[in-house]
Amino acid sequence: MTNSPRVGVYIxxxxxxxxxxxxVHAVTDYAARLxxxxxxxxxxxxxxxxxxxxxxxxxxxxxxxxxxxxxxxxRMHEPTFRAVIExxxxxxYCLDMAxxxxxxxxxxxxxxxxxxxxxxxxxxxxAKATRLEPLQTRQVSITPSAVVVGGGIxxxxxxxxxxxxxxxxxxxxxxxxxxxxxxQFYKTFPTLEPAGLLVHELIDRVTTHPHINxxxxxxxxxxxxxxxxxxxxVKRNEEMTNVPAGAIIVATGFETFDPHRKPELGYGKYPxxxxxxxFEQVFNRQSQIVNPxxxxxxxxVGSRDQAIGCxxxxxxxxxxxxxxxxxxxxxxxxxxxEQFPNADVTVFYMDVRAFGKGxxxxxxxxxxxxxxxxxxxxxxxxxxxxxxxxxxxxxxLGEQVEVEADLVVLAVGIKPRANSEAVAQLFKLSRSGDGxxxxxxxxxxxxxxxxxxxxxxxxxxxxxxxxxxxxQARAAASAAMIPLMRGIVQVDAAxxxxxxxxxxxxxxxxxxxxxxxxxxxxxxxxxxxxxxxxQGCGSCALACPSKAIMVHQSTxxxxxxxxxxxxxxxxxSLPVEAEAV
Amino acid sequence: MNTIIPVENHGVxxxxxxxxxxxLDEKIVEALLVPLTHGGxxxxxxxxxxxxxxEADPLMPIMPINTARAVSALTGKKAPTxxxxxxxxxxxxxxxxxxxxxxxxLDDVTLIGIDCAGTCELDEFLTSNSWNNESLAAYLSAAHDxxxxxxxxxxxxxCQMCVRPAPENVDIHIxxxxxxxxxxxxxxxxxxxxEKLHLTEAVxxxxxxxxxxxxxxxxxxxxxxxxxxxxxxxxxAKMNSNGGVAGMFSSCVRCHNCMTAxxxxxxxxxxxxxxxxxxxxxxxLNATHRKGATRMLGDTLLFQLxxxxxxxxxxxxxxxxxxxxxxxxxxxxxxxxxxxxxQAAFEYEAGHDVAEALPLITFxxxxxxxxxxxx
Numbered sequence: 001m002t003n004s005p006r007v008g009v010y011i012x013x014x015x016x017x018x019x020x021x022x023x024v025h026a027v028t029d030y031a032a033r034l035x036x037x038x039x040x041x042x043x044x045x046x047x048x049x050x051x052x053x054x055x056x057x058x059x060x061x062x063x064x065x066x067x068x069x070x071x072x073x074x075r076m077h078e079p080t081f082r083a084v085i086e087x088x089x090x091x092x093y094c095l096d097m098a099x100x101x102x103x104x105x106x107x108x109x110x111x112x113x114x115x116x117x118x119x120x121x122x123x124x125x126x127a128k129a130t131r132l133e134p135l136q137t138r139q140v141s142i143t144p145s146a147v148v149v150g151g152g153i154x155x156x157x158x159x160x161x162x163x164x165x166x167x168x169x170x171x172x173x174x175x176x177x178x179x180x181x182x183x184q185f186y187k188t189f190p191t192l193e194p195a196g197l198l199v200h201e202l203i204d205r206v207t208t209h210p211h212i213n214x215x216x217x218x219x220x221x222x223x224x225x226x227x228x229x230x231x232x233x234v235k236r237n238e239e240m241t242n243v244p245a246g247a248i249i250v251a252t253g254f255e256t257f258d259p260h261r262k263p264e265l266g267y268g269k270y271p272x273x274x275x276x277x278x279f280e281q282v283f284n285r286q287s288q289i290v291n292p293x294x295x296x297x298x299x300x301v302g303s304r305d306q307a308i309g310c311x312x313x314x315x316x317x318x319x320x321x322x323x324x325x326x327x328x329x330x331x332x333x334x335x336x337x338e339q340f341p342n343a344d345v346t347v348f349y350m351d352v353r354a355f356g357k358g359x360x361x362x363x364x365x366x367x368x369x370x371x372x373x374x375x376x377x378x379x380x381x382x383x384x385x386x387x388x389x390x391x392x393x394x395x396x397l398g399e400q401v402e403v404e405a406d407l408v409v410l411a412v413g414i415k416p417r418a419n420s421e422a423v424a425q426l427f428k429l430s431r432s433g434d435g436x437x438x439x440x441x442x443x444x445x446x447x448x449x450x451x452x453x454x455x456x457x458x459x460x461x462x463x464x465x466x467x468x469x470x471x472q473a474r475a476a477a478s479a480a481m482i483p484l485m486r487g488i489v490q491v492d493a494a495x496x497x498x499x500x501x502x503x504x505x506x507x508x509x510x511x512x513x514x515x516x517x518x519x520x521x522x523x524x525x526x527x528x529x530x531x532x533x534x535q536g537c538g539s540c541a542l543a544c545p546s547k548a549i550m551v552h553q554s555t556x557x558x559x560x561x562x563x564x565x566x567x568x569x570x571x572x573s574l575p576v577e578a579e580a581v
Numbered sequence: 582m583n584t585i586i587p588v589e590n591h592g593v594x595x596x597x598x599x600x601x602x603x604x605l606d607e608k609i610v611e612a613l614l615v616p617l618t619h620g621g622x623x624x625x626x627x628x629x630x631x632x633x634x635x636e637a638d639p640l641m642p643i644m645p646i647n648t649a650r651a652v653s654a655l656t657g658k659k660a661p662t663x664x665x666x667x668x669x670x671x672x673x674x675x676x677x678x679x680x681x682x683x684x685x686x687l688d689d690v691t692l693i694g695i696d697c698a699g700t701c702e703l704d705e706f707l708t709s710n711s712w713n714n715e716s717l718a719a720y721l722s723a724a725h726d727x728x729x730x731x732x733x734x735x736x737x738x739x740c741q742m743c744v745r746p747a748p749e750n751v752d753i754h755i756x757x758x759x760x761x762x763x764x765x766x767x768x769x770x771x772x773x774x775x776e777k778l779h780l781t782e783a784v785x786x787x788x789x790x791x792x793x794x795x796x797x798x799x800x801x802x803x804x805x806x807x808x809x810x811x812x813x814x815x816x817x818a819k820m821n822s823n824g825g826v827a828g829m830f831s832s833c834v835r836c837h838n839c840m841t842a843x844x845x846x847x848x849x850x851x852x853x854x855x856x857x858x859x860x861x862x863x864x865x866l867n868a869t870h871r872k873g874a875t876r877m878l879g880d881t882l883l884f885q886l887x888x889x890x891x892x893x894x895x896x897x898x899x900x901x902x903x904x905x906x907x908x909x910x911x912x913x914x915x916x917x918x919x920x921x922x923x924q925a926a927f928e929y930e931a932g933h934d935v936a937e938a939l940p941l942i943t944f945x946x947x948x949x950x951x952x953x954x955x956x
Contacts, residue, residue, distance in 0.1 A: 504849050505658065506682045511942035520683070525658050543942060545891040546848035547857060556857060564864075570871070 005036045005130040008064040009122060010055055011100070012046035012071035018101050021110040022118045027070070027100075030119045036130045038062050047077050052084045059088040066129040070098040070122045075441065091134030093493060093553060098125035120569050127565040128558045135493035135552050140532050142228030144484050147172060147245040149220055149423075152180025153466060154458025154473040155251035156202045161477035162249075163211035167484055170213045170243050171206065172220055172234050178203045180253050186283035188466060189331040190362035198466070215241070223248070223426055224516065226532040227453025228489040247453050247480035250437065251473065252423055254459035257302025257318065257412040265301065265410060266381040272388045272405065273381060275301075275412045276328050283335060292406035295336055296390045297329045297347040298378050303413030304350060320434050322413035322463040326353045329411045330363045333371040346372045346403050348392055356465065374401065381408060414463035427454050428514055436462050447476040451515070452535070453489075455480050494553035495534035496541065500526045502548035509540035509549050518549075582775040583791065585783040586766040592714070593721065593762040597755070598634050600766070601667070601693075605631040609774055610665035610691050614651060615639060621707060625651050639667050641712065642720060642732065644700045647844035647901045649675035653685040660689040669697040670748045671739075671899035674932020675844035677750075678895040681939050684847045691774070694748020696757035696798070698724040699740035701732070702904055709734050724757040727797030729804060739900020739913050742809035744802050749933055759797030761788040809917075816911065816918045826882075829915060832908040833881040839902035839912045840888060845895050853884045885912075889919055894940050896920035897932040 009031040013019035024042045031040035039062050043051045046069055058064055067090070069081050074097040082092035098121040108114040144167055148159045151173030159169040177183065179202075185195035206212055218236035225231045232243045256277050259267035267273045274282070282289060303322040326349070333345050352373070354363040367373060378392040390403045416435035417423070424431050428451045430438040437460050440448040447455050455476040458469040483489050496509075496517070503526040510518040510527065517533035518540060520526070527549065538551045547556055588596045604610050605628070616623035617636040625648045628634060649672050655664060668676065673694050679685040698720060706712070716732050723730035729741070748754055754769040767789040770780060785791060820826050837853065840846045852858075858880045869875040896916050903913035924931055926949075927940035 502849050502855075504682075504684060504847050506684060506847065508682070508939075508942050511939075512944075520658075545852070546850060547852050547855070548849070 005066050006038045006062065006064050007034075007036045007066040007068060007126055007129050008055065008058050008062065009034075009037055009040040009068045009070065009126060010046050010051075011040065011042040011118075011122070012051070012069065013042060013044045014071060014101055014105075015044065018071070018105040018118075021105040021108060021114050022100060023115040024118075026115050027118045027122060031068075031070075031122050031126065034123055034126050036066075037126060038064060046071050047080055052080075055081070055084050056088040059085065059090060065090060065094060066132055067095045068098060068122065068125045068129045069095065070100045070118065070125065072101040073097075073099050073103075076444070093135040094129075094132050096125045096129040096132060098122045116569075120566055123569070124562040124565040127561040131555075131558045131561055132553070137493045138491045138531065139488045140228055140491055141488050142246040142483055142486075143230075143244045144487065145169065145245050146247045146249060146480055146484065147220075147230070147232045147243055148249045148251060149427075150180070150251035150253055150458070150460070151175070151178040151206075151214070151216065152251060152253045152458060152469075153182045153199060153202060154253070154469045154476075155180075155249070156206045157470050157473035158249045158251060158457050158477040158480075159212055160202070160205055160209065161474055162480060162484075163209045165477075165481055165485075166211065167481070168211050168213065170215060170232075170234075170245070172218050172232075172243075173214070173216045174219050176217050178206060178214070178216070181256075181277070182466060184277060184280055184284075186280045187331065187335065189327040190356070190358040192331070192334075195466075220426060223428075226515075226530065228483055228532070230453065246484050247455065248427065249455045249457055249473075249476050249480055250423070250427055250429070250449075250460060251457040251476075252417060252420075252460040254414045254463070255417050257322075257415050259301055259410050259412055262301065264380040265298070265378070265408075266383075266388065267410060270381065270383055270388050270408075273408045273410065275410050276325065276332060277412065279332055279409045283332075289340075289407060292336075292340055292343045294344045294346070294387075294403065294405045295333075295340075295407045295409065296403050296405040297333055297345070297409045297411060298390070299325055299329055299347065299349040299352075299411045300377070301325075301410040301412045302415065318413060318415060318434070320463070321353060322415075323353070323468075324463060324465045325411035325413060327356070327359055327362065327465065329409070330354070330366040330371075332409060334362075334366045334369055337366075337369045337371060343406075344372065345370070346374060346390075346405075348374055348376050348378050348390070350375070350377060356467070376401070414459055417460070420460075423460075427451060428516075429454065429456075434462075436460065447472055447479050450535070453480075453483060489532070491532045492536060494536040494551065495531045496529050496536065496538070496549050496551045498527050498529060499548045499550070500524065502546050503527055504546065504548070506545075508543040508545075512539045512543045514539070582772055582780060583767065583769050583783045583785070584775060584780040585789065586768070588762060588764050588766055593766055594638065594640060594717075596766045597639065598637050600768075601637060601665075602631040602634050603778060604665050604691070604693075605629070605634070607778060609663070609777060611662040612664055614648065614655060614664065614666040616641065616648075616667070621710065621712075622703070627651075627655065637667075639695050640717060640721070642698070642700045642730075642736070643703050643706050644669060644672070644899075644901070645703050646842070647675050647899050648672045649679055649685070649844040652676050652690070653679050653847070656685045656687075656690060658683065658686060660686055663689050663691070665691040665693055667693045667695065668748070669700070670694060670746055671697070671743065671897050671932075672844070673748050673751060674745065674897035675899060677932045677935050678845050678897065679847065680935050681937075682845070682847055682895075687935060691753065692748075692751040693753040693755065694751035695755045696724060696748070697740075697743070697746050698730055698757060698801075699736035699743065699746070701734045702737055705734035718763075721757060721762045724801075725759060725761055725797065727758060727800035729801075737900055737904060738812065738911070739898060739903060739917075742805055742812050742914075742917075743898065744806050744809055745898075745932075746801060746805070747798050750935075756789065756794050758801060759789060759793035759795070764788050767794070812914055813918045813921065816914045820915075820918070826886075826915075830882055830885045830910060832910060833885065834908050835878060835881050835884070836907060837884070838905040838907065840884075842901040842905035843888075843892065844899065844901060845892055845897070846888065852887065853880060858883070889916060892916065893920040893923040894927065894929065895931045896924075 011024050028040045028042045067085050086092040100118040104118050146162050146169050148155045148171045151171050159171050162169045179199045183199045188195050218234050221235045222233040228246050230245045234241045354360040374394050375396045376392040376394045378390050382389045387404045394401045432438045439446045457473040457476040505525045515533045517530045521528045540549045586596045613628045615637045617626040618638045623641050720730045752771045756767040760767050765788040898917040900913035929940045
């Protein structure tokens with residue numbers, strides 16, 4: 001059946017996402033004229049149930065054996081369409097997708113050239129599709145346990161969910177105590193519950209849980225293996241332990257911005273200036289401030305600031321919003337008003353972002369309680385007698401203001417930990433431009449990473465409050481349970497493979513492999529692929545000078561056929577041979 | 582340690598053979614790879630019987646093959662025994678690149694490098710049939726003086742422009758530059774080997790000193806640097822002229838000799854020996870309809886460019902490709918011109934040190950930032 005290709009081409013309108021800029025009917029007519037194409041159709045949403053039914057029916061009716069879907073990125077719907085053709089009895093790898101949305105309709109204006117580009121992409125996909133081979137996926141049994149790196153609230157919550165589901169979990173925490181940053185907080189927003197209670201309840205459960213093994217004052221030094229069967233090497237008191245794990249959750253947390261880097265704010269110079277995190281401890285001890293008459297809060301210190309770098313060697317700016325500081329400030333301002341009713345409390349802000357559940361109400365209450373919000377970014381803090389003076393422009397009044405204060409609290413932002421790059425290399429994670437670990441997809445795969453079996457929770461991925469951290473922690477635990485509960489992992493068949501006749505064992509492929517999937521066979525002197533580790537990225541095939549390593553689904557022949565279809569493209573004027581619907 | 586072997590009436594070659602015999606007899610190495618004479622020429626041979634070393638001649642100015650390939654065959658990923666290899670400087674550089682490419686190893690290998698005053702084209706050398714004791718003496722005298730030898734036939738272009746004629750990072754360095762080899766054969770030997778052979782520290786003087794060696798080497802490099810600059814700039818001028826790189830390879834007969842002769846081209850089977858670029862017959866016709874004319878067979882320039890892509894970071898300018906080319910294409914000079922720029926771009930010196938990582942498979946996050954998108 002696979003010898004003579006019978007291709008069906010399915011062009012998606014994606015509502016108006018594609019159809020508004022690409023003449024989908026012209027592309028359908030064009031596709032129908034291509035060699036080996038038996039039928040070409042277009043439809044509003046190919047991924048919808050009726051769209052999928054079209055493909056399934058045609059496979060049966062027209063005896064199709066290769067399918068091309070021209071729609072969005074394969075990252076979006078390749079699994080969908082693979083499942084569709086598999087249900088219709090085809091091998092799921094007999095599918096190719098032409099991305100005429102992200103790579104065409106979204107980035108070009110409506111017009112003939114855009115439509116012709118869509119035609120080219122379809123022609124190229126058809127050329128590849130006719131050369132696709134059926135591939136068999138393999139299954140590997142897994143180690144039904146997990147490692148959670150980081151014992152803050154995110155790490156603890158992930159570990160508890162996994163342990164409650166019956167899986168053994170090892171928590172690796174670098175500090176002596178669990179709890180991370182949250183253990184230092186006084187009360188939470190917007191409910192003003194004592195944070196200590198929340199955190200200590202988690203710590204109690206973690207330390208007494210029969211399925212949780214806690215390794216504190218420990219660090220991960222090496223990670224090998226693949227989803228389902230990782231080996232995590234942990235160093236503790238100079239002693240190395242190998243911890244096998246089916247899944248890994250990275251919950252390594254954050255650092256707060258160091259306000260020394262904004263010298264105009266006088267942090268470290270004037271004892272009256274402290275950070276929000278230090279102020280939490282003032283509440284906890286309730287001893288350091290004696291009858292203040294005026295307290296000033298300054299927001300966005302180290303956040304939404306294009307002028308400063310991230311501080312870990314990368315020339316970055318902290319352009320992002322740290323998401324928690326507005327509410328931390330509102331909370332602390334309210335607590336101050338409550339404790340020192342006679343003190344003036346002023347907040348300097350750029351915008352107040354009170355987006356969460358109950359946040360806006362909480363912020364309103366702060367203002368009703370008499371907290372003075374002034375829009376403006378303070379330019380400097382000066383010393384005047386026993387007090388300091390905050391100088392700023394009130395941008396709503398359009399005038400310079402000076403506020404004398406007994407205490408200034410800087411709402412410092414959340415930033416990636418200084419060791420993020422080392423941790424990223426250890427777990428083979430990507431980092432986004434702001435330095436936080438990058439999720440596999442910002443919308444669809446928010447807790448997965450590009451490394452199968454490694455998940456993210458908490459502020460190591462982006463700034464979050466406690467509620468969001470817990471949500472992501474529980475999501476990461478759920479995602480990690482998918483391979484753990486299944487007991488097996490499917491190994492994608494679109495991996496690299498070696499032609500031992502050609503391989504000289506030079507190891508260049510291994511040098512460029514980001515997933516440690518390649519190694520030199522000690523006896524044969526040839527490279528070998530660990531298919532469970534291989535992610536099919538193809539770097540190895542590029543590095544090999546003799547085509548001794550190739551990637552299923554992107555073989556030399558398949559890629560060259562695509563290039564040939566695109567090179568010097570001329571719009572074909574072929575007679576209609578197939579049915580265009 | 583610097584030591585000196587005295588040269589008696591039988592000449593420098595006998596002294597050199599005597600030293601090589603000691604390496605075998607005193608079990609410094611179990612086998613020795615060295616050029617042996619046969620039929621007016623030499624070819625590299627593996628020797629275990631020291632009597633055979635009477636035929637050894639590392640001083641004959643020809644390099645039929647770049648012997649690094651032979652070391653690759655003898656060692657692979659693990660040398661079977663303690664091996665000594667007598668090599669010219671460009672052969673050593675090629676070997677170092679092969680080691681980085683995991684095609685050879687230096688473990689258990691004693692590297693013996695000889696100052697190389699240059700080699701002749703093999704066919705011209707054999708045809709002229711003029712190599713004798715006098716020409717050897719003239720050749721060594723030029724090495725002593727740090728000048729180009731006036732021998733017939735002339736040196737290969739690659740040798741005339743060789744700016745790294747002295748071996749680098751070897752276990753035994755046999756000096757010809759700045760040495761009066763009518764009376765001494767000086768060498769720099771690793772201490773552990775010198776100790777086993779009971780060698781004594783050289784008394785430096787008229788006949789040879791570290792300084793005389795340095796001066797002669799530097800002088801020769803200076804002469805050759807000028808030739809190199811002129812040769813490579815003429816090559817670059819042709820590259821940038823009308824016919825461009827394609828024009829320079831227009832006489833390529835697709836024999837792949839350059840690939841076969843290249844010591845570093847290590848693939849088991851070259852991509853261009855496979856069916857990878859075979860096309861259906863109608864492919865050529867379709868392509869011709871687009872372009873008007875298609876050169877047949879079509880993959881000569883692609884072959885050269887692919888080999889340049891694979892080799893220019895590692896090219897050691899040995900010129901074996903030029904010597905092998907039946908169409909007289911200056912392949913080695915073209916590759917050297919490209920390699921010089923590529924290696925400079927990565928601050929990489931091919932063949933210098935096995936510890937230096939191959940640039941194309943080494944990832945530095947902040948490398949070549951000037952090439953990226955503007956931020």
